[in-house]
Amino acid sequence: MHALWRSVLPADSIETEVKLQPLTPRAAVLRMDPYHPPSGGRRNKLRLDFNENTIGAPPHVLDFIRRYLTASDLSMYPEYDHALEDLSEHFGVNPDELTLANGTDEAIQLLINTYVENDEEVLILRPSYAMYRFYAQLAGASVSHLDYRPGTLAFPLEELLERINPDTRAVLISNPNNPTGTGIGVSGIERILARATCAAVLVDEAYYEFSGVTVLPLINSYSNLFVSRTFSKIYGIAALRCGCLFSQAENMAHVRKAQSPYSVNSLAAMSARIAVQDARFVEDYVMEVLAAKELLYVGLERLKISYIPSQANFVLFQAGDRAIEIRDALRARGVLVRDRSYELAGCVRVTVGTRDQIQRFLDELEQLW
Numbered sequence: 001m002h003a004l005w006r007s008v009l010p011a012d013s014i015e016t017e018v019k020l021q022p023l024t025p026r027a028a029v030l031r032m033d034p035y036h037p038p039s040g041g042r043r044n045k046l047r048l049d050f051n052e053n054t055i056g057a058p059p060h061v062l063d064f065i066r067r068y069l070t071a072s073d074l075s076m077y078p079e080y081d082h083a084l085e086d087l088s089e090h091f092g093v094n095p096d097e098l099t100l101a102n103g104t105d106e107a108i109q110l111l112i113n114t115y116v117e118n119d120e121e122v123l124i125l126r127p128s129y130a131m132y133r134f135y136a137q138l139a140g141a142s143v144s145h146l147d148y149r150p151g152t153l154a155f156p157l158e159e160l161l162e163r164i165n166p167d168t169r170a171v172l173i174s175n176p177n178n179p180t181g182t183g184i185g186v187s188g189i190e191r192i193l194a195r196a197t198c199a200a201v202l203v204d205e206a207y208y209e210f211s212g213v214t215v216l217p218l219i220n221s222y223s224n225l226f227v228s229r230t231f232s233k234i235y236g237i238a239a240l241r242c243g244c245l246f247s248q249a250e251n252m253a254h255v256r257k258a259q260s261p262y263s264v265n266s267l268a269a270m271s272a273r274i275a276v277q278d279a280r281f282v283e284d285y286v287m288e289v290l291a292a293k294e295l296l297y298v299g300l301e302r303l304k305i306s307y308i309p310s311q312a313n314f315v316l317f318q319a320g321d322r323a324i325e326i327r328d329a330l331r332a333r334g335v336l337v338r339d340r341s342y343e344l345a346g347c348v349r350v351t352v353g354t355r356d357q358i359q360r361f362l363d364e365l366e367q368l369w
């Protein structure tokens, strides 16, 4: 068969000196800033750098995968019906108000691809989660920034309300915000929704379980509201890439049109479905992190290090001129934290894990301080 196919093309018909022109990427890609999170060499270290769950995937999810995953499951393209059914029930929405996504990252991209034309305005707070700017720039949107309040890094509500205008097509908010840890209450978000009448407003609730603040029930009242949740943080399955985007059914129908039909892999959809079944795992981890955060605050105060009180499972602290040096010295001792001094002078972000992990971090930090 192969020989037959090959015989159709005589060897001398193959052009040997084709002159290829260098390819020109889209202008939006040329303009983009590259984004390379420091995600290599993290195995076997104390990973307090990506705000993940620091105790690993829930045992019931691992157990499920080991016991029930079949050869047939892996050979088939994904089916989402059961996951959509179970997850919508868990989150208290209808199945057509939820889109399963390949992490929040895909949810952000879907929202922008669905609602923002080239050169239209996307409003982003600064500093915030890097992928907002990434996908807005990739789409060729015009990105405008608004800074968190200097000093306190509080949410700049009045300033944001002033900046939203009829040309704003999307407003992307992390609540609580990464990396500041600061947040905004439900009534503040309602004011934003009432003002941003021509925009899709994303409230990214990646750290909701730690703050307890959610606007998910408001999707019925505001047709411009989109809420995202992730399985990468408290649910401990970042490697699988799974998140949810919520909005009114009509919006979700448009968003789903813009999505590849199999972008969430079967293992991720299956694991998300199992992950939400054990509320106890989530509650216990939240309690542990909240206790560890208190320990961290006390430890930082003892060392006279200033920090921003956080509603999430990470805390920004002030390392002054030594931010990068401290990050590197901690890494050499097996503890990973994230330098943020490139966007907030002197700041380092540490993920709050268990009390034992935070005690180890404090012990190492004390020796370097």
Ligand SMILES: Cc1ncc(COP(=O)(O)O)c(C=O)c1O
Pocket (backbone or CB within 6 Å): 050, 051, 102, 103, 104, 105, 106, 129, 174, 177, 178, 204, 206, 229, 230, 231, 232, 238, 241, 242, 243
């Ligand atoms: C605010 C925020 N949203 C989303 C994510 C990533 O979510 P996912 O892993 O679901 O793409 C992060 C991760 O750091 C984050 O900080």
